Amino acid sequence: MKIDGRTKHGDSTANNGKPALLYIAWKSMKARCYRPKEARYNRYGGRGIRVCKPWRNDYLTFKLWALGNGFKNGLTLDRLKTNLDYGPDNCQWVTMEINTAKRNVPDRKLSFVQAEEIRASNLTDMELSRKYGINRGGVWRIRNGRSYKKEYAGLV
Known part of the structure; x- marks a missing residue:
């Protein structure tokens, strides 16, 4: 038609x-x-x-x-x-x-919920690294606000 x-x-x-x-x-x-x-x-x-x-x-x-x-x-x-x-x-x-x-937020391996879990966790960086499958530097960046910034949490 x-x-x-x-x-x-x-x-x-x-x-x-x-x-x-x-x-x-x-x-x-x-x-x-x-x-x-x-x-x-x-x-x-x-x-x-x-x-x-x-x-x-x-x-x-x-x-x-x-x-x-x-x-x-x-x-x-x-x-x-x-x-x-x-x-x-x-x-x-x-x-x-x-x-x-x-546009300026790279593809993520973790969700923002997981990043918040990392920030709130009492586990060591090594333990979190194993748990989430990321390197210790990634854990450090999340905990110190250099990655997975909270202002982007609702965008992705």
Whole structure:
């Protein structure tokens, strides 16, 4: 079924001839990953970031996921782990403010809850290192506020 002459979904010209915001998000995600002339390609496709096949090949699959996972106008698509591809297991919808704040937060081996457990623990650095699978320097950085800073705890 063709709605606007080209697509089955009608979102490419949904709003007075302008694309729906969700359709724009989908097109932008693909452009960042597959179009070398796109301004942000070097931060996505240039680093090997791709879009999972179901989303890349079918807007409706992406749309169904988005609508079932918190999409609202004003939110932006965010990858939970910045070194992994776009896909349903690695994406969420967040405000631009949160997305921007996360840019400078590296992928984490531990959750912020685990970091708080480390801060509150009476165990030695060596014991915590073994328990959480990180080196003693990592334990020291957490305990001394150099890593897993509290101001980022609600962002990831």
